[in-house]
Each structure stands twice: as C-alpha cells, then as structure tokens.
Amino acid sequence: MSYICSNCIGEEFLRNLVAREASQDEPCEYCEREESPTVEIGFIADRCDAVIETFYELSSQTAAVIHFDRTPAGDDLPTVIQKLVRVNEAAVTAIVETLSDKWFDGDSMESRYGDDDDPWFVLKSHLGSAMSARWAEMESSLRNEARHLNPNVAEFMGEVFGDIAADVTAKGSSVLVDAGPGSSIDKLFRAREFQTEKGLYDALHHPEKFLGAPAVGIGRAGRMNAAGQPAFYGATDADIALAEVRPAVGSYTVVATFAITRPLKLLDLGLLMEVRLKEGASLFDPMTKAAAERRDFLKTLCTKMTLPVVPEGQDHDYLITQVVADYLAMHPRASIDGIVYPSVQFETPVGKNEERRGQNIVLFHKAATTLYADSMKSTGFVQLYQVDSQDSEEYWYPCIEFGAPEPESSYFQRPGFNPKPALELVRDSIHIHRITSVKIFSDDSPVRLGTLGPWSR
Structure with missing residues (x-):
C-alpha cells in the first residue's frame, strides 16, 4: 500500500x-x-x-x-x-x-x-434527486392537509429558492432580471376578453381599473395567484397577450400597453433552468452534490411550472405554481416582484427546427397596481360607433376621451397593504380585436384499424 x-x-x-x-x-x-x-x-x-x-x-x-x-x-x-x-x-x-x-x-x-x-x-447530464420525491410529498400535503401555514411547504421552499439571489447561469448572469425605466422590459402588454359589447363599453369607461389587475377579492385564480389575490398577467408582445387569453370567436378582446414606472426585479424561469454550480465548486465536497441535485431539480420544476394547463385541470394543477409564487413574493432575503416565463400559447417559426417562444410576465400584488385604477369615478368617456352624416348609418369607430385625473381624495383606499403603483396605462395604445376566427396548430395522429395487442385488453 x-x-x-x-x-x-x-x-x-x-x-x-x-x-x-x-x-x-x-x-x-x-x-x-x-x-x-x-x-x-x-x-x-x-x-x-x-x-x-x-x-x-x-x-x-x-x-x-x-x-x-x-x-x-x-x-x-x-x-x-x-x-x-x-x-x-x-x-x-x-x-x-x-x-x-x-x-x-x-x-x-x-x-x-x-x-x-x-x-x-x-x-452526467442530470443527477437523480431526492427532491423530486419530496416535491411529490409536498404536493400531497398541500392538497390533503393544509395550504397555509404548512411547515413542510415552508421548509422545502426555503431549500429550493432560499439562495436564489445568488444563483447565476453558465454565462454568469443572475436569474433575477431588471424591469422598469431604462431596462429591456419597460412595458407590458395585457389582454382582456369581453363576451358582450356592453361589457366592453363599460370597461373602457375605466380602462385602468378593468384592463389592469383585478382588485383584491375579485379576480379568479391564475397560474401564479389564488382566487381574490391580485396579480397582473402581461406579455412582452401584443400577439402573445392576445393568444394567452384564448378568446372565443365572436368575443371582443382588448389589448393595451402598460408602462412600468418604477424599478422591479423579476425571476426569469428560463434563466433559472440554466443555473450552474458555483465557480470552483469541488466534486469532492458533499455540498456540491446537493447543489447539483437542486440545479437539476430546478430544471424539472421550471418545466412543470410552464406546462400548458387545460381549463378543467386549472384548480388542481395551478395549486403548486401558486404556492411557489406566494413564497417568491414574500422571499425573506430577496425582493422579487414577479416571474418571467415562456408562453406555451404562442410560437412563431424562426427557422428550420427553431422556434421563438414569447415571454409572459406576472407581477405579484406588490407590483400589480396601475395608476388611477383606484379612482372611484370613470376616467374616460366612450363611444363605440360613429354616425355617417350622409346616410345616418352607424359604423364601428371606437373612441375614448379621457378626463383630467381625479384628486387623490377621490380614490378608494382599501384597508391594509396599498402598494405604490408600478404600472401606467399607455392611453393611446388600446386596441379592440373582434375575434372572427382562430387558427389551430396541432399534432395530427390518425387512429388506425388493426388488431389490438394483449396489453390493451
């Protein structure tokens, strides 16, 4: 020896x-x-x-x-x-x-x-991780025991996301990106569908309120928010915003631009999937194995968080992503205002075997408020039709005339947390889409006639 x-x-x-x-x-x-x-x-x-x-x-x-x-x-x-x-x-x-x-x-x-x-x-391209089994246990605990004040969930979320502010990608960039004035993400596009002309007409009288995030206690559950919890869902492109609401033929869908008026910090799930180990990490260090397992688990988790969800499964499948968003919004060591994640509803061909996937952005409650949204009075006067002076017939010509801003004393002040507005409606950016048809892309698999194998019986 x-x-x-x-x-x-x-x-x-x-x-x-x-x-x-x-x-x-x-x-x-x-x-x-x-x-x-x-x-x-x-x-x-x-x-x-x-x-x-x-x-x-x-x-x-x-x-x-x-x-x-x-x-x-x-x-x-x-x-x-x-x-x-x-x-x-x-x-x-x-x-x-x-x-x-x-x-x-x-x-x-x-x-x-x-x-x-x-x-x-x-x-190895991927390490097996006990985190996946623990994640399954956490899902079961959330669904069958308690969502709020669940110690198992809090502990696991801390282990997965606790050091997220220190995470960097293979290119050395942080997984937290800047949004707001002077950044590459300085505006967001948001869409809202209306089934009737009256609903559209009423909403346009106060577009800051009805095109922005719903008020506390009103909105339905979404991918990153529970029912009644305000969140602003936007996109980096108007076409993405339109596709994400999945409008029905015959409906009216309004798309508007919102400027981000103050600096925000967003977690980019695409970058989180590219997290690397710390520079100089030793493979002999037991902590490196744990870090590598976390890195690989984050890739799996980010994929799960962005999978398309059909309406029937929303209540079930959104539970986990909502809990993740809750933890990030209240992160103990990092100020995170929202999440950037890829759109699964909108893809534009770029080249052979290559696609550009748009970006969705959800802003948490603390950054989801729009300027003038809390005004108790309408901010605009609306007409959807004009009358032709020659034949006296109406034709579609929507128009809004905005009045002077109301004094702050006329705003509705809710008790509790009232964050400073981070968004401002770009008033000349509003577009109404009357949905006339929808184009569907799919993988077509014919059902063949033949003899079934024994495993199917």
Whole structure:
C-alpha cells in the first residue's frame, strides 16, 4: 500500500481533507517528504469512486464503441483521475489500480463498469434527486392537509429558492432580471376578453381599473395567484397577450400597453433552468452534490411550472405554481416582484427546427397596481360607433376621451397593504380585436384499424 501527503494533491478541497485526516507516519511516496503526515492511496481512491459514481456515467460500452470501434465520448479513467485530483502520473497510476481492484467482483468475475480494461466516462447530464420525491410529498400535503401555514411547504421552499439571489447561469448572469425605466422590459402588454359589447363599453369607461389587475377579492385564480389575490398577467408582445387569453370567436378582446414606472426585479424561469454550480465548486465536497441535485431539480420544476394547463385541470394543477409564487413574493432575503416565463400559447417559426417562444410576465400584488385604477369615478368617456352624416348609418369607430385625473381624495383606499403603483396605462395604445376566427396548430395522429395487442385488453 502506498501513501500520499496533502502537498501532492492539487485539488483544494481534497487537499484540505487529506491534511485534516492524515495521521500516518509513513513517508509520502510521491514527493518523499518524511515530515508530512500521509493517508493511504486508498483514501483518495474511495473519494474518487464516490465522485465517479455520483457525477459520471460510462461512455465506453455504447453500441457505437463496441460494434463500430468509435472513440468513446469523454475521457479515459486516468484522465478523469488527473482532472479530479491533480496529482503526478505515478499517483494517478496507483489510484487507477486501486479503483480497478475495488470495482472487480471476485464472485461474478466482473467489473462494475464492464469487461473493458480501459473504461471511459462523461459527466452526467442530470443527477437523480431526492427532491423530486419530496416535491411529490409536498404536493400531497398541500392538497390533503393544509395550504397555509404548512411547515413542510415552508421548509422545502426555503431549500429550493432560499439562495436564489445568488444563483447565476453558465454565462454568469443572475436569474433575477431588471424591469422598469431604462431596462429591456419597460412595458407590458395585457389582454382582456369581453363576451358582450356592453361589457366592453363599460370597461373602457375605466380602462385602468378593468384592463389592469383585478382588485383584491375579485379576480379568479391564475397560474401564479389564488382566487381574490391580485396579480397582473402581461406579455412582452401584443400577439402573445392576445393568444394567452384564448378568446372565443365572436368575443371582443382588448389589448393595451402598460408602462412600468418604477424599478422591479423579476425571476426569469428560463434563466433559472440554466443555473450552474458555483465557480470552483469541488466534486469532492458533499455540498456540491446537493447543489447539483437542486440545479437539476430546478430544471424539472421550471418545466412543470410552464406546462400548458387545460381549463378543467386549472384548480388542481395551478395549486403548486401558486404556492411557489406566494413564497417568491414574500422571499425573506430577496425582493422579487414577479416571474418571467415562456408562453406555451404562442410560437412563431424562426427557422428550420427553431422556434421563438414569447415571454409572459406576472407581477405579484406588490407590483400589480396601475395608476388611477383606484379612482372611484370613470376616467374616460366612450363611444363605440360613429354616425355617417350622409346616410345616418352607424359604423364601428371606437373612441375614448379621457378626463383630467381625479384628486387623490377621490380614490378608494382599501384597508391594509396599498402598494405604490408600478404600472401606467399607455392611453393611446388600446386596441379592440373582434375575434372572427382562430387558427389551430396541432399534432395530427390518425387512429388506425388493426388488431389490438394483449396489453390493451
């Protein structure tokens, strides 16, 4: 058995671990320092074994390698060890030999990684995570026990989102993005559907109130808000906003632009899916495994949060996303005003096998208020038709005349939290869409005639 000291190990975390654990009086065989405490080379091999099992997968047993003699992806075992531990060639050879002995099963006469004497490895694209099982338990707890003041939910949300302000993507950007004056997100488009002309007419008399977020206690539940909880659902594009309300043929849908009037901070779910491990994170550090599992779980979670939901399943499927939004809105260490997430209702072809998916943005209650929305009087005077002076016939020509702003004393002041308005209706941006038809894109699968397999009976 050979021995190695911490001075011979280039990987910082492992070097410090060896320095703490070293107790042997045997001299180091790789630098011949007799005064430095050492550990057996098997100590290093055991740590490498755990890292390879956790973070790597075998690449030298694929069909392309076995049958077509292709070069395996990734690196061979000595290269993997050198990259991990950063030791000299003699120490690499000793670690590889120790691992080969460790992986060989004398009973079956087989190695853990196959009969190949020269296994190659690649980093796993995704680690299995116990978080997924815990997430399922949390869903069950929410649906069957309690939504509010649920300690299981609070603890899990803290574990998943607690350090979100420190998360960065592979490009080094934060997952929290700026919105408001001077940023790339300085306005939002919002749509609202009206089934009758009267409903449209009434709403346009006070568009700040009826096109903005519903008041406390009025709005229905949405993807990121419970019923009665104000939230502003907007989009970065007018076409996206129109598509997201899924208007019925024959209805009227109003699309308007809202300027964001003060700085806001938004969590971008697309960026959250690209979270990387901290710079210099050691694969030998148990915290890195936990961080990698969280990273991979976030990818799965963000996908779940943006899946299309049919109306029948909204009450059931929106529960989890609502709870996530509740936690983020009240985050204990980061001020988050809303969430950016991709639209699943609107996709525009960009090129071959490539699509541009629009962005939706939901603003939480603390940022969902529109200027003048709380005025108790109408802010505009509306007419939907004009009369032709020649033949006295009416024709569609909607028009709004806005009056002077009411004094603040005429605003309705609700008890409790009244956030400063973060939105202002761009009054000349209002468009009315009379929905005449809807184009549907689908995957068409014919039902074939034939003999059913035994599994279907």
